[in-house]
Structures are given as structure tokens and as C-alpha cells.
Amino acid sequence: MDYKNLKADVELYIPKHFTSGRRGRRIEFVGIHHTAAVGLTVRGCYNVWQTRPASAHYLVQRDGVIGQLVHDRDTAWALGDFDANCRSVNIEHANNGSDPWTVSEACLDSGAHLVAALCIAYGLGRPMWGGNVRPHSMYMATACPGELALSQRDAYIARAQRYYDMMAAGAADEEEEVKDEDIEKIAQRVWTIEKGRETHDRCYRMTSMLKAMCGIGAEDTTDPKSIAGEIYNRTIDRWARCTAMLKAICAIPKESMAIEDVPEELDFRLSDWDVERIAERVAELVADR
Template sequence: MKNWETLEADENLILSKHYTPGRAGHTIKGVALHHNAGNLNARQIYNVWQTRQASAHYQVDANGHISQHVWDTDTAWALGNWNANLDYISIEHADISTSPWAVSDATLDNGAHLTAAICKHYKLGRPTWNVNVFPHSRFSQTQCPASLAGSQNAAYMARAQQWYDHMTGGSAAPSTNTTTNTNDGGLPMASCMIRNDDTGLIYYWSPESGLTGLTHPDQAKLLELAGVKTVHGNNGCPWWGRAQEITTMVQAHTLAYETAQTAALQAIAKNAGADAEAITAAVKTSVNAALANLSITLTNQAKTTETTESKEEK
């Protein structure tokens, strides 16, 4: 969002049809929440609404990018109920998983922030569920907004209230989710999920083990609940390829150290009875020799990995 106070979105892609100018004398009473039932960006949702008799005022994508598609002063065709359309501002949210549906942390945080900003701007009061913030399902027969009215509702509304309190001067800005995964020793781990937004494929990655393709949405959900972050990429920005390069380097260094340690142990065995300094020198010589001869050749595995996974998925 360029300006939360004035409700200036990151991007304006205003529809040329499938909305109604003005609000027929109605005043804005609240915010209505929706989900994409898919993972769409600003341009994609714009194209959908240009060809389908539906629309919403705002879209929050998986990276938290906010776009406006119908001006607040106009009526979006969003709720399947004309009076509700006249009374509410509708916000769409991109999903990052299905079965169950879920939105990303960035979508949740910026969607909640936008909800708070709207409530402040139009003097609607503190965001409160079923008071001035409603699910699409309140007005018509639908499961929309899925997780935002279910498993992620409490988090969404808590964040909306935190942002509202901050914007009205009542508290500090809420902190973003900076949970760090740790192993049993408390050391930071660099594992993450990497999602190809073009294909929907999700990998679990760690520097030591590399990429593992996830085969069921529940696997991604479980990792998310455990605090594992998701990195979004696409065919033009294949982060899974860079991740695999890191794994290649880590594994090569690990192998070099293992080789060096083996050589050092052999040196110790051959020099039984040697003094400590001689043994230390032998270990250092072996390790340095192994690392000096280490050569890592990186190949573009991203395309191969993605193609293989895609074929298996199909």
C-alpha cells in the first residue's frame, strides 16, 4: 500500500465494466472479505473481472501487494446481494493452498491492515467481526472467504485490531511474524518452502538435504503451522534453482571435510606415539589440502527438477 491513511493502493487497475458508478446514496457501513479460490495477482484478477460479471474494490495477492479495481465511491459486484454491494467495501485475498484453503502471512497482514485502514478512514470504529467486518457468506450462499472466516479468522481480526489501534494512536505497530525455526540445540535453521506460483508446485528445502517435492496440500499446511516460511517464485524467478545451488555447495564442503577428517585419522593412526603438535599439524595439512582441491561445478538443475516434478504431478 502506498498510503494507508489515504487508501492509495500499490497499483490501480480500474475496471471498465462489471461495477456500478456511485452507491445510490448509500454510505459505507463496513468491509466484506473474500478469497480468490486460487492464487491470482493484480493483473490476473483484473482480467477475470473484465470478462466475468463480478468485481471487488481491492485485491491482496500472495506477496501482500494491494491493487484497487473499483473505486471506493463506486459499487462492486461482489456479494450477490444488491443492498450489501451498496453498503460495503469488498477485499479479495489470494490463496496459497487448497484443501484446506489458506492465505500467506503477507496476505493476512496486509489484508488486515487494509481492513483497519478502511475502518479508520470511514470512521467505522474498531474492526469487529460481524459488526463492521463480514464474510461474503453473510450475504449469499457461498463458502467464501474460506479460511478468513474459519481457521485464519482469529489471526486476521486480531491483526486488524492491532493495526487499527496503532493507526488511531493507541499502540505500537504490530510486529510481523518473525518466528525462527530451530533444531533441538536452538540453532537457527534455514529451511523453507519454495512455491512456484506458475505451476502451484511446492518444495521443502534445507541446505543439507536439498529440495523435496510436496505431494499433498496438508504437507505444506503442516510445515506452515510449524513455522516454516514460504518463498514465492515463478518460472521467471526460479528460486528453487538457487536453493539447489546452495545445497550443492554445502554438500560439497561437507564431503570435503569428511574426506579431510578421514585422512587426518589415518595420519594419526600411522603416527601413533607422535607428540600432540605433530598430530595437529597433520590434521591441518589434510584439511587444507582437501579444501584447496575442492572444485564445485554448478549446473542449472532448476529446469530439470521442475520439468520432472511437473510430469509426475500430471
């Protein structure tokens, strides 16, 4: 699979049981499924969907090989909810066991990598379970996606996040001079400027500020990070908002440019993405405190 260009190992597009286009909707999340069949191949899936009015965009085989059966630009019939179908890209994972319904390491790895690639390609933000990565069972009473939503869930999403970070860093490295170690230095410095209880309070205030900026109600408990992609799509000046977020973390006045001076010995321009990574890293440091 060419993850960067979203070119699958096998392309076998089904002629029916999907909807052309997305009814004006944009892709907002990745839907996760299991086949409830052991060892199903791309060809096998293709055959099943010839007779069953159902589909997904991708199938990950037990050996990790990925097939594409519906174009991303089209709507697959995957979630039992047409509007949700229009807003998602759906991935089927072939099982390697039925009691319980597990997937192999190779399948888990390829699936997680594909999730990361889709999150990058469609600007969905870092993979978050229940946010931009949603199990089929979120939309209807179904056992799908089996253990991927249970015992294998944490491993799956952690892997997707790692791939996402790698791919995002790779993309940033090509365009910018900022390296991961620089991000770490800045994050550490931002973190050590202010610590203790106050930092926690700042994070809460930052969340409130983000909600206000993005038109999210104060009572909405959705983690803003999980809908980061949507947030940024709603906003025009990402840079200004990311900077504001960092300033809020560090208690630097809004009109101050001091945040740009945080990495004393470094000399480079920060991209929006670098700032996001710093903010994320600082949040992690706060959480690990």
C-alpha cells in the same frame, strides 16, 4: 500501500462490472473474500473480471501487494446482494493453498492492515468480525472467504484491530497531547474506583443506556461496539455521550464533572477518541477480571 491515504500499490481500474456511485448509501462495513484461486495477481483479477460480472474494490496478492480495481466511491459487485454491495467496501485475498483455502502471512497482514485503514477512513469503528467486517458467506451460501472465516479468522481480526489501534493512536497523537500510557493510567484508575460484581452490572446498564440513546431495541443483541461507527454517526454530541458512558461505568452522577478529575496528575484535554479508547480499555479490564 499508503494506508493512511488509501493509495494502493497498484491501481488497475476495471471498465465494467461495477456500478457508479452507491445509490445514496454510505459505507457501513468491509466485505471479506478469497479468490478461490492460488496466486492470483492484480492483473489476473482484472482479466477475470473482464468476462465475469463480478468485482471487488481491492485485491491482496499472496506477496502482500495490494491492488485497487474499483474506486471506493463506486459499488463493486461482490456480495450477491446489491444493497449490501452499496454499503460496503470489498477486499479479495489471493489464496496460497486450496486444500484448505488459506492465505499467506503476507496476504493476511496486508488485508488486515487494509481493513483497519478502511475502518479509520470511513469512521466504521474498531474492526469486529460479523459487525463492521463481514465474510461473503454472511450474504449467501458460499465457501468464500475460505479459511479467513475459519482457522485464520481470529488471527485476521486480531491483526486488524491491532493496526486499527495503532493508526487511531497515531492520528490522536498528532492532534492531541494524550499518550497511550495516559489512556492506560486513566483506564486503570477508572477501573480501580469500582470493581467486583457491581462493575459488571454497570456494564450491562451501560449497554442498555447505549441502546436507548441510539434507538437500538432492547432485544437486539448486536454488540454496540461492533456498530460503534453507526452509533456515532447517528449521534450529534459524541463527547457528551462518551462522557455519559464513562460516568455510567464509574457510577458518577450525570450532572457531576468528577470524571474529568479522574487522572489526578495529568493535565490535558481529552478528545472524543481518547474517551472511546479509555472506555474500550476499561471494558477490556472488566472482561479480563
